[in-house]
Amino acid sequence: MADTVAGLPVQHAEKSFYQQSTNKYSGILSWLLTTDHKRIGIMYLAAIGFFFFVGAVIGLLMRLELIAPGRQIMDAQTYNSFFTLHGVIMIFLFIIPGLPAIFGNFFLPIQIGARDVAFPRLNLLSWYIYMIGAALVLVSLFLPGGPIDTGWTFYIPYSVRSTTNVSMAIFAAFVLGFSSILTGINFVTTTHRLRAPGMSFFKMPLFVWATYATAWIQIIATPVIGITILLVIIERLFGVGIFDPALGGDPILFQHMFWIYSHPAVYIMILPAMGVVSEIIPTFARRTIFGYKAIAMSSLAIAFVGYLVWAHHMFTSGMSDTARWIFSLLTFIVALPSGVKIFNWVATMYKGSIDPQPPFLWVMNFIFLFSIGGLTGLVLGSLATNIHLHDTYFVVAHFHYVMFGGTGTIFFAAMHYWFPKMFGKMYNIKLARIAVLLFFVGFNLLYFPKFIMGYMGMPRRYYDYLPQFEALQEISTVGSWIVVGTLFFILGYLIHALLKGKKATSNPWGGVTLEWHIASPPSMENFAEIPTVTREPYDFSQLKEMKNE
Amino acid sequence: MSPVPTTHVESVDFVMLYIVGISVVLLLGVTATMIYFVFKYNRKKGHQPVDIHGNILLEIIWIVIPTLLVLSMFYFGYTSFREIRDIPDNSFVVKVTARMWQFSFEYENGKKTDTLYVPVNRAIGLEMRSADVNHAFYIPAFRIKEDMIFGKTNYLYFTPKQVGDYDVACAEYCGLNHSAMYTKVKVLSENEFTKWYGGNWQPVKAEVTN
Numbered sequence A: 001m002a003d004t005v006a007g008l009p010v011q012h013a014e015k016s017f018y019q020q021s022t023n024k025y026s027g028i029l030s031w032l033l034t035t036d037h038k039r040i041g042i043m044y045l046a047a048i049g050f051f052f053f054v055g056a057v058i059g060l061l062m063r064l065e066l067i068a069p070g071r072q073i074m075d076a077q078t079y080n081s082f083f084t085l086h087g088v089i090m091i092f093l094f095i096i097p098g099l100p101a102i103f104g105n106f107f108l109p110i111q112i113g114a115r116d117v118a119f120p121r122l123n124l125l126s127w128y129i130y131m132i133g134a135a136l137v138l139v140s141l142f143l144p145g146g147p148i149d150t151g152w153t154f155y156i157p158y159s160v161r162s163t164t165n166v167s168m169a170i171f172a173a174f175v176l177g178f179s180s181i182l183t184g185i186n187f188v189t190t191t192h193r194l195r196a197p198g199m200s201f202f203k204m205p206l207f208v209w210a211t212y213a214t215a216w217i218q219i220i221a222t223p224v225i226g227i228t229i230l231l232v233i234i235e236r237l238f239g240v241g242i243f244d245p246a247l248g249g250d251p252i253l254f255q256h257m258f259w260i261y262s263h264p265a266v267y268i269m270i271l272p273a274m275g276v277v278s279e280i281i282p283t284f285a286r287r288t289i290f291g292y293k294a295i296a297m298s299s300l301a302i303a304f305v306g307y308l309v310w311a312h313h314m315f316t317s318g319m320s321d322t323a324r325w326i327f328s329l330l331t332f333i334v335a336l337p338s339g340v341k342i343f344n345w346v347a348t349m350y351k352g353s354i355d356p357q358p359p360f361l362w363v364m365n366f367i368f369l370f371s372i373g374g375l376t377g378l379v380l381g382s383l384a385t386n387i388h389l390h391d392t393y394f395v396v397a398h399f400h401y402v403m404f405g406g407t408g409t410i411f412f413a414a415m416h417y418w419f420p421k422m423f424g425k426m427y428n429i430k431l432a433r434i435a436v437l438l439f440f441v442g443f444n445l446l447y448f449p450k451f452i453m454g455y456m457g458m459p460r461r462y463y464d465y466l467p468q469f470e471a472l473q474e475i476s477t478v479g480s481w482i483v484v485g486t487l488f489f490i491l492g493y494l495i496h497a498l499l500k501g502k503k504a505t506s507n508p509w510g511g512v513t514l515e516w517h518i519a520s521p522p523s524m525e526n527f528a529e530i531p532t533v534t535r536e537p538y539d540f541s542q543l544k545e546m547k548n549e
Numbered sequence B: 001m002s003p004v005p006t007t008h009v010e011s012v013d014f015v016m017l018y019i020v021g022i023s024v025v026l027l028l029g030v031t032a033t034m035i036y037f038v039f040k041y042n043r044k045k046g047h048q049p050v051d052i053h054g055n056i057l058l059e060i061i062w063i064v065i066p067t068l069l070v071l072s073m074f075y076f077g078y079t080s081f082r083e084i085r086d087i088p089d090n091s092f093v094v095k096v097t098a099r100m101w102q103f104s105f106e107y108e109n110g111k112k113t114d115t116l117y118v119p120v121n122r123a124i125g126l127e128m129r130s131a132d133v134n135h136a137f138y139i140p141a142f143r144i145k146e147d148m149i150f151g152k153t154n155y156l157y158f159t160p161k162q163v164g165d166y167d168v169a170c171a172e173y174c175g176l177n178h179s180a181m182y183t184k185v186k187v188l189s190e191n192e193f194t195k196w197y198g199g200n201w202q203p204v205k206a207e208v209t210n
Helices: A002-006 A028-032 A037-065 A076-095 A098-111 A120-142 A166-193 A206-238 A251-285 A292-308 A321-349 A358-381 A383-389 A393-423 A429-456 A467-500 A540-547 B007-040 B056-083 B190-197
Strands: B092-099 B102-106 B116-119 B124-130 B135-139 B144-148 B154-158 B164-170 B182-188
Touching (some): A037 A076, A037 A098, A037 A393, A037 A467, A076 A120, A076 A393, A098 A166, A098 A206, A098 A251, A120 A166, A206 A251, A206 A292, A251 A321, A251 A358, A251 A393, A358 A393, A358 A429, A358 B007, A358 B056, A383 B056, A383 B144, A393 A467, A429 A467, B102 B116, B116 B190, B124 B135, B124 B144, B144 B154, B182 B190
Parallel strands (some): B092 B124
Antiparallel strands (some): B124 B154, B135 B144, B164 B182
């Protein structure tokens, strides 16, 4: 067995990738100039994690402002900049790069039995481009003109009229797009070229499938936002009149171009999360995944149909009725592959041997929250209800259930699942269980009232509101305290584990994909010898032999 | 049945209830099954896991049934939407202009207001334009909205059934005072409206829609 999958048995004397440098430097330069996919993954984790907390704190301050009608802690201009920054940071700096750049980088090569990604230097360049983009966002806050106030969608004509630093902020998104494209190219090439002997496409773990499908969207969709952003900047600088109706342009054309990227981007955000779910459930149910091919193919189906639904963001824009019903119909169709995944995941628990450790609890949390997010998407896909709910809190609630309840929850699931592998330390399981519960309560308090407010007619992006919304707004604000408190709680016990945690074994959960066959943390080369794969990805009959390794 | 401000409200609320009803059943079904499995197949009970690779029949069932369900949702959503898109021939037309950060209304006799006055039981047509950036005309109580865009005329139709005041909000972000961009639509009885309008607004008795 050991010679078929695991390569050589783990050698205890072997140095981990933290102790080996890929270049001649040691210390900080050995990180900043590294080409190791694992170190780059950790560097992404530090940067992306930082911006996630910045975005969360901005959200917390927005909720504090909304605790009562009228002015509380900030003026309207500040609030408008805050919701813009919250969106820009959470979308472009956290959730789009999040799972692929951190966990994709770290685990995609290992899961297919490779020593690194196909283009390690390009991988490092992608990280630098991400950091430059992030720096541009920060710089744009402090230049004359002030922070961008257009909303993260920067709709024309407001975004050409605004005197704030729109150009620089959206140029940051342009730069970040390249990081995304290059990472996508790297992952597609890696998946095609670097699979270990015997690792056919249908033997790949489902996280690899999901990251692979995501990578294609990153490559194909991202250039559209790049082009759109350049056109907006040209419009602002030279007054060309592409989108601005005052100059003869078409603002609806802008919305089309914006959403042709930004809707597929939603699937860039959620697909890798779905891949993580497909890893965690078999490990903790200790049985093979139900409907492997259905799950793998539904990722590709989502990636494809996801291109064809963008105009459902524009049902009230005055598009033709024909466009409206076609996009409504397609929107309902794209819901189906997500449903297929949910059913297969639950079916994977059937007749398993389930050990609900923290990563699995996060996944249960995900299935509930993401289902609410997906099902309320049906309400928004339907024309009659969309006309009422478009641009209200209902939409805000819906996409937070999908993005935060979906991808965000799985970010924590992945963190708790792979933490022992990435850092070689184990966190306090009891505290981690409490965190899941706290998050669940806080999250629903924070976002569920927004569904109700939305149906009552509370528009989004409002600094102030009518008195009938006060009670629900207060509940929502209290929820935000619990959620942000939980985030810091999680950060606290993970850092504590990092510094003082117990040493983790190479396979604490009993997983069987390739990362669980190597040391925690892995060595620089991952595998002493490239393994030959003979088994399907979730074959737990090998677990006994693995224990003897 | 409690009185509704427009008949369209009933059909939107029906679509909402229909979709939410099915969604709640699906959500509870999935969640309850998941929790049941976690207890029933808990590792503490010590039984051997069984590797089940899939089931074609089940995959077909959980593709076909949701497909039928979402198609029915699409259908109800579409037919309800049609109600506000079929333009009545003899509607009472008001021109609406949005600018940062207020709405203004102009009637056929040249009257201009900041608040929308309309007669009850008459199809109202709004011809909507923007003088600057994007706005949206949203009457939550009537469940309708449409964007207002510079250089483009968008339309909105409704037939108020109840006399009263209803909030109008701007629903497309338009800058600093976006959240203060509120006005009201005042639905008046025929007599009151005639008095307010100060002239003939040609009520056609026969055209009262459903």
